Structure formats: structure tokens, C-alpha cells
Amino acid sequence: MTSIHVNAPIRNLLQNEGAAKARDPLPRLLSQLIARAGGTVMVERAVSRPWASALFQGRRHVVALTLAGPDAAERRAAFVQGIEEAEWSLSGHFVADISIDCRRPVPGGEWVELSALTIEDW
Structure with missing residues (x-):
């Protein structure tokens, strides 16, 4: 499993994004999720795979984050509240569905x- 400990500015996640539409919007979505979580965040897992229906194509993403620090429980509550209605800015894509699959306390933070x-937005 690959982990990313985010203490540096999140702009580094997007450094390889070109001017053209990215095939995988995961880096931009991930940077916005990290910003939404605030504070110290560790990306435990971030995977993406192609998805298609009869009319649309896109990607299915699974992201696992650990929010660390003494205020992790409050930050987790703020992070999950209203996430289904949140607005996301993804070049060439839009978020059709987002949901919290699991949330629980872990030593030193919240999972x-x-x-x-x-x-894909054509």
C-alpha cells in the first residue's frame, strides 16, 4: 500500500497535470479532498479505475485518508458533513456520486x- 503524508502544499500533487484535459481526475480530486480535510492528512490509499455505462464514461475512485491531530474528530465530522452536495472543480470531469464508505477512530486520529x-464532461 502506498501512503502520502501531506504536510507540504498540495500544489505538488498537480505538478504533472498538463494543459490538456487529464485522463484521470484523481490528482485534482485528491487535492480538493485534502484541502477539505484540513490539518495533517495522510493519504493511505488512492486508486482509480475506468468506468463506463451505455451513455457515459468516467472513473471510479476509492480514497482512504487518516486525519491526525487533537482536533481530528471535529475535522472528520466537518469533512463528511455535506460531502454528497459539495462542489468539485475537475477539468474535463464532474463528480456524479461521492459517498463515505467507512469512518472510525484510529490511534492518533480518524480514518x-x-x-x-x-x-467525463464533453
């Missing part, structure tokens, strides 16, 4: 796992 479906 949050979510799933998202992004659709």
Missing part, C-alpha cells in the same frame, strides 16, 4: 474511506 464516480 475516512470514500468512493467517488467521476464522469
